[in-house]
Amino acid sequence: MAQQLPLSTGTDYDRLAARFRPVFARIAEGALDRERNRTLPYEPIGWLKAAGFGAVRVPKEHGGDGASLPQLFQLLVELATADSNLPQALRGHFAFVEDKLNSHDAADRALWFSRFVEGQLVGNGWTEVGSVKIGEVITKVTPDGDAWRISGRKYYTTGSIFADWIDTYAQRSDTGADVIAAVSTRQPGVSIADDWDGFGQRTTGSGTAVYENAEVAPGHVTPFGERFRYQTAFYQLVLLATLAGIARAAERDIAHEVRNRTRIFSTGNADSVARDPQILQVVGEVAARAWSAEVLAVRAAEPAQRAYLARFGGDAAAEKQANIDAELESGKAQVVVADLVLRATTDLFNALGASAASGPKALDRHWRNARTVASHNPLIYKSRIAGDHAVNGTEPPYVWQIGAGKGAN
Incomplete structure (x- = not known):
């Protein structure tokens, strides 16, 4: 019989969101200045930690909010609208x-849940760049008594510069097995640089993390094969919520600019831009795309919630199908949401004229951010995987890697 552990099945969303909306509003106030000056959001991250944002998925029995996955991603849409x-x-x-x-390990769950409720955050350390080939892992963990030592270098370590821990993909030096190591950032052997050079999403803290014989505590190294099955879908769902929030921010900003614009074109249709039916049509189309993106992002999270619950349901077939659905639906939503948001963030300029290109307004950040987010996990491959399943019933891959091909020099 499946082990019975407290699960996060959902909560009152309106009450949950009401707790965070003042924080989101405060974050939004400084978003433009952070964009202009490339200021990392240490302070906003601190506000979210203090409000308990990192524990919204933790079961209520462990001090969290017990939010479902659709509720988490709805919250992330709201946060992305702010920044x-x-x-x-x-x-x-x-x-x-x-x-x-x-995890079925109750003690391990309790340990980490208490850390999340305290406000501790975890960053990401998975990707290696350079000459590393697909399937290779240069970062190594080595047994050191009851503990471990880790050495290596990771790039795209999104959020790690703000975090207390880094969720690191590595390989055991003794057995060659792929593992996940939870590495504390509060030690001399870990350094993190903000050297992400992308034109969008510039303050995500997506730089380089270097491990130099850093310590990993006992029990903080686990086999990669035990990782939750719908992880690739989950990572994509975060990006979908981010895209939906960008579209909402574009809608907010185009409405503000049109509402307050005093100059008109002689070829226009009204004595004010705010009453010009063609301009209103553009605003309406941006609003419609933003609404659609949000609906799709939240709807695509439902299979992942089913996969999470099925993990403890004792029905292997139901769990497998839920994981297939989570992967396929997040991928199909990615294809459509990316197109909706890129069009919305481009079309907003049709309503505003050349003045919208003003550098201080930074309205271009919406397109730059959307283009950057949409470039993760290539859309063409997601489309192919969905088509292969529709035509041939091929099960989608749950884990994918990036690296140099076998023919690379």
């Missing part, structure tokens, strides 16, 4: 929380 960098900065944290939610 799209922040959900992505917390992506690794919520994935690590999800992994602990899927």
